[in-house]
Amino acid sequence: MVSIKDVAAHAGVSPGTVSNVLNRPGKVATATRERVEAAIKELGFVRHGSASTLRAGHSRTIGLSVIDIGNPFFTEVAAGAEDVASELGYAVILGNSAGSEEKEGRNLRVLAEQRVRGVLITPSGEDPARLDRLRERGISVVLVDHPAHRPDQCAVAVDDVAGGRAAVAHLLAGGARDLAYVTGPLTIRQCVERREGAAAALRSAGFDPDGLRVLEMATMTARAGEKAGADLLDAGLPDAVFCANDLLALGVLRSLLRAGVRVPDDVALIGYDDIDFAAASAVSLSSMRQPTYQLGRIATELLLDECDNPETHAHQHIMFQPELVARESTRCPAA
Amino acid sequence: MVSIKDVAAHAGVSPGTVSNVLNRPGKVATATRERVEAAIKELGFVRHGSASTLRAGHSRTIGLSVIDIGNPFFTEVAAGAEDVASELGYAVILGNSAGSEEKEGRNLRVLAEQRVRGVLITPSGEDPARLDRLRERGISVVLVDHPAHRPDQCAVAVDDVAGGRAAVAHLLAGGARDLAYVTGPLTIRQCVERREGAAAALRSAGFDPDGLRVLEMATMTARAGEKAGADLLDAGLPDAVFCANDLLALGVLRSLLRAGVRVPDDVALIGYDDIDFAAASAVSLSSMRQPTYQLGRIATELLLDECDNPETHAHQHIMFQPELVARESTRCPAA
DNA sequence: GTTTCAATCTGAAACGTTTCAATCCGTAGG
DNA sequence: CCTACGGATTGAAACGTTTCAGATTGAAAC
Numbered sequence: 001m002v003s004i005k006d007v008a009a010h011a012g013v014s015p016g017t018v019s020n021v022l023n024r025p026g027k028v029a030t031a032t033r034e035r036v037e038a039a040i041k042e043l044g045f046v047r048h049g050s051a052s053t054l055r056a057g058h059s060r061t062i063g064l065s066v067i068d069i070g071n072p073f074f075t076e077v078a079a080g081a082e083d084v085a086s087e088l089g090y091a092v093i094l095g096n097s098a099g100s101e102e103k104e105g106r107n108l109r110v111l112a113e114q115r116v117r118g119v120l121i122t123p124s125g126e127d128p129a130r131l132d133r134l135r136e137r138g139i140s141v142v143l144v145d146h147p148a149h150r151p152d153q154c155a156v157a158v159d160d161v162a163g164g165r166a167a168v169a170h171l172l173a174g175g176a177r178d179l180a181y182v183t184g185p186l187t188i189r190q191c192v193e194r195r196e197g198a199a200a201a202l203r204s205a206g207f208d209p210d211g212l213r214v215l216e217m218a219t220m221t222a223r224a225g226e227k228a229g230a231d232l233l234d235a236g237l238p239d240a241v242f243c244a245n246d247l248l249a250l251g252v253l254r255s256l257l258r259a260g261v262r263v264p265d266d267v268a269l270i271g272y273d274d275i276d277f278a279a280a281s282a283v284s285l286s287s288m289r290q291p292t293y294q295l296g297r298i299a300t301e302l303l304l305d306e307c308d309n310p311e312t313h314a315h316q317h318i319m320f321q322p323e324l325v326a327r328e329s330t331r332c333p334a335a
Numbered sequence: 336m337v338s339i340k341d342v343a344a345h346a347g348v349s350p351g352t353v354s355n356v357l358n359r360p361g362k363v364a365t366a367t368r369e370r371v372e373a374a375i376k377e378l379g380f381v382r383h384g385s386a387s388t389l390r391a392g393h394s395r396t397i398g399l400s401v402i403d404i405g406n407p408f409f410t411e412v413a414a415g416a417e418d419v420a421s422e423l424g425y426a427v428i429l430g431n432s433a434g435s436e437e438k439e440g441r442n443l444r445v446l447a448e449q450r451v452r453g454v455l456i457t458p459s460g461e462d463p464a465r466l467d468r469l470r471e472r473g474i475s476v477v478l479v480d481h482p483a484h485r486p487d488q489c490a491v492a493v494d495d496v497a498g499g500r501a502a503v504a505h506l507l508a509g510g511a512r513d514l515a516y517v518t519g520p521l522t523i524r525q526c527v528e529r530r531e532g533a534a535a536a537l538r539s540a541g542f543d544p545d546g547l548r549v550l551e552m553a554t555m556t557a558r559a560g561e562k563a564g565a566d567l568l569d570a571g572l573p574d575a576v577f578c579a580n581d582l583l584a585l586g587v588l589r590s591l592l593r594a595g596v597r598v599p600d601d602v603a604l605i606g607y608d609d610i611d612f613a614a615a616s617a618v619s620l621s622s623m624r625q626p627t628y629q630l631g632r633i634a635t636e637l638l639l640d641e642c643d644n645p646e647t648h649a650h651q652h653i654m655f656q657p658e659l660v661a662r663e664s665t666r667c668p669a670a
Numbered sequence: 671g672t673t674t675c676a677a678t679c680t681g682a683a684a685c686g687t688t689t690c691a692a693t694c695c696g697t698a699g700g
Numbered sequence: 701c702c703t704a705c706g707g708a709t710t711g712a713a714a715c716g717t718t719t720c721a722g723a724t725t726g727a728a729a730c
Contacts, residue, residue: 001472003716014680019718029678046472049448050388051716054685059385061428061449069414072407079404082431086438091445093396094429096417103421110426113384114396137336137381222611250615276557277612280585284617338686349710354688364708386686389715 002043011039022047053115058138062303063111063119065095065104067188068220071247072275073292074122077144080296081120088304090117099185099219101125112137118303120144120296125187142303144295146189148317154302156295156318160190163288163322164197167242167270170286170324172205174268174331176240180213182228182252183244184220191216191244194272198242213238220244225251233259237267240330246271246278249285253329257282269329272322284327291320337378346374357382388450393473397638398446398454400430400439402523403555406582407610408627409457412479415631416455423639425452434520434554436460447472453638455479455631460522477638479630481524483652489637491630491653495525498623498657499532502577502605505621505659507540509603509666511575515548517563517587518579519555526551526579529607533577548573555579560586568594572602575665581606581613584620588664592617604664607657619662626655 004022008015013032020028021036028036039045053059064081066074078094085092093116095107104124111119111134118140123131128149131141141153148155171179181198183191199209215231217224225248232238233255243249249271256263263269263283271278274289298318306313343350348367355363356371363371374380388394399416401409413429420427428451430442439459446454446469453475458466463484466476476488483490506514516533518526534544550566552559560583567573568590578584584606591598598604598618606613609624633653641648 001716004718005716015717016680016682016719017678020679023718027678032678044468046444046447048389048450048716050385050394050450051685052718053385054383054389054687055716055718057685057718064429069417070407070410072405072410075405075407075410078429079431082404082429086430086441086445089445091428091430091449093426094399094413094417095421095426096414106421109381110421110424112381114426115383115385133379222615250612254615277585277615280557280589280612280616282615282617282619336686339688340686350687351689351710351712352708355709358688362708367708383686386715387688389717390686390688392688392715 002045003048004045007036007039007043007045010043011036058307059115059117060089061091061093061114061116062300063093063095063107063114063116063121065097065107065111065119065121067097067099067122067124069094069096071220071245071273072277073245073273073290076292077122077296077299080293080298081300082296084297084300084304090304097124099124099188101127105130108134112139115139117307118142120299120303122146126189140303140306142299142306144299147319148315152315154299154306154315154317156299156302156320158290158295158320158322160193160322161197161200163272163290164194164242165201166197166322166324167194167272167288168198168201169205170326170330171240171242171268171270172201172207174240174264176238176268176331177207178213178238178240179211180215180232180238180241181244182215182217182225182241182248184217184224184248186216188220194242194244217248220248222247222251222254224248225253226255228252229255229259232256233261237261240268241270243269243271246273246275246285246287249287249329250277250281253281253283253285263329264331268331274325278325279327283329286327286330287325288322289325290322295320337380338383339380342371342374342378342380345378346371393642394450394452395424396426396428396449396451397635398428398430398443398449398451398456400432400442400446400454400456402432402434402457402459404429404431406555406580406608407612408580408608408625411627412457412631412634415628415633416635417631419632419635419639425639432459434459434523436462440465443469447474450474452642453477455634455638457481461524475638475641477634477641479634480625482654483650487650489634489641489650489652491634491637491655493625493630493655493657495528495657496532496535498607498625499529499577500536501532501657501659502529502607502623503533503536504540505661505665506575506577506603506605507536507542509575509599511573511603512542513548513573513575514546515550515567515573515576516579517550517552517560517576517583519552519559519583521551523555529577529579552583555583557582557586557589559583560588561590563587564590564594567591568596572596575603575605578604578606581608581610581620581622584622584664585612585616588616588618588620598664599666603666609660613660614662618664621662621665622660623657624660625657630655
């Protein structure tokens with residue numbers, strides 16, 4: 001395997017100079033630089049990232065830990081992150097926690113071993129301690145789709161309380177009175193806050209927030225949604241259903257349609273995330289849109305800025321507002 | 336930062352012994368091992384992956400290069416790969432080529448720098464040379480959703496010719512005669528082979544394979560599918576449309592429905608991949624199912640077997656058969 | 671002709687781990 | 701009691717890069 005020494009010998013310079021060509025090309029005389037570059041090309045030299053990381057004390061990789069890689073929401077976040085990272089020559093190590101804090105912990109451990117420069121994470125629980133432990137090791141952390149745990153930290157989030165409020169206000173405006181909330185585990189912050197928003201909407205419309213039926217599913221998948229739909233059919237249908245994400249909503253929709261329930265006439269339905277497929281479903285799905293791809297991009301830009309310009313970097317807490325997208329699955333208030 | 340030496344000092348042993356505890360615990364006396372493990376825990380030691388990689392000559396990371404991380408097909412592959420890798424303590428570095436060979440090349444370069452143990456790749460073009468270059472560097476390569484370039488290589492694929500044939504045979508059995516094929520770039524092997532299968536089906540049914548109208552789109556997304564649908568509406572509708580993947584099909588479906596075209600009565604439609612959302616679309620989508628998650632799992636198992644047991648490893652070329660899933664979007668032949 | 675200075679380049683040390691030949695120790699066999 | 705042996709442990713070398721103090725230029729200033 002050809003090393004920096006071979007390149008140096010071939011170009012008639014010292015290893016230090018080759019390193020400079022690689023890392024600070026401006027500090028090397030043009031003629032020398034070109035000679036070294038020619039040698040690199042000729043020998044097919046590829047820098048050994050681990051040696052570089054070991055000596056320099058930092059790597060050019062970042063970690064991305066998401067809750068469910070099967071959810072198009074996270075896929076878009078990942079796409080945004082990967083684009084930015086790739087532009088700046090960083091590699092992205094992917095970790096899928098699959099909703100399990102234990103697996104998330106294992107993934108974070110691997111990231112720590114790899115000495116990633118920083119970590120983008122949508123935490124699957126509410127334990128800031130393990131993230132603080134990363135920070136102690138000098139690994140920057142940016143929270144994605146989650147508000148900051150602490151002031152000296154970047155975070156990019158979307159206002160989930162506002163989203164829940166808007167979704168339920170929309171259902172109420174459509175005439176619904178008996179509401180159900182189909183959610184994932186209430187250990188997940190997003191699920192809790194969207195419920196709070198829903199309760200707030202009920203309260204300000206003069207209804208009892210405790211009247212909201214809550215179905216807590218173990219996962220936030222279409223399959224879980226189908227199960228929730230079946231449960232609703234068994235227990236008696238509400239006027240309207242608010243789902244904590246679109247996957248759940250698509251599952252509920254499927255169950256209802258299969259049972260001959262008309263959406264939105266018998267039951268109105270709204271999801272969350274506005275994934276691409278929401279618009280294409282059997283009855284097109286109303287949803288709360290979030291700037292997903294941007295979430296990934298901006299989080300990565302913040303992270304790499306924090307890593308590359310620690311002295312000038314200013315921590316930011318960015319909070320986007322979600323946007324209601326009304327489609328067929330909810331009665332239009334005007335009708 | 337606490338190193339192996341600190342652990343060694345704290346446990347009263349030599350660094351070599353700590354290394355053995357980490358890598359060959361069986362070779363260390365129980366009492367010593369426990370003492371070292373206690374020291375590790377107490378000091379919060381985390382092994383420096385780069386130092387380990389540098390000295391040992393190989394890392395515990397693999398690369399995954401896909402064509403479109405936004406496509407649920409690849410997401411499922413990634414989920415399968417990540418599960419296996421994570422079980423065996425490997426980290427997965429994600430690369431999204433976004434259909435660009437140039438970006439794929441850049442990603443492979445990063446993977447080479449990181450000295451990944453191996454690479455899982457769905458190549459976006461037909462240039463085996465760059466993969467051979469990885470192999471020369473000692474990086475194993477397993478092809479995913481692509482037949483092997485060479486015998487001494489593992490590959491996990493699905494029979495795309497058979498899939499194309501089955502899809503079009505199904506459309507013909509439903510009574511269609513004037514067919515269109517909506518595809519991604521014909522530089523992508525899958526697109527080409529599915530077309531070949533389509534042509535073969537036409538031929539064996541006694542039709543002219545050149546009668547197949549081909550619409551080649553630049554990307555394989557729902558947006559491109561909408562565009563294709565619009566093009567078909569302009570140019571005159573066929574009896575049936577075969578799409579090279581489900582995203583294209585969902586886009587076409589959307590265009591057609593919006594224009595008031597009835598599916599399948601006016602135009603039958605079949606996609607490919609059977610992503611989760613195919614069953615949930617406005618008119619549920621017929622498709623060709625592939626064992627996607629398994630593709631990722633098995634490819635990763637083969638890759639890691641090749642890395643960890645090079646002497647006993649037998650290269651395998653696995654070819655799955657796709658399966659027709661008939662839904663509403665195609666006329667049932669019996670009807 | 672000497673001094674100064676900046677620009678450029680050199681070479682050895684250091685990063686934290688793994689590896690392996692060498693050493694140590696206790697026990698079984700003679 | 702001596703020898704042999706195997707298991708357990710040691711310690712130094714090596715992996716390929718980066719860093720940095722110092723060496724070497726050649727030109728400018730006096």
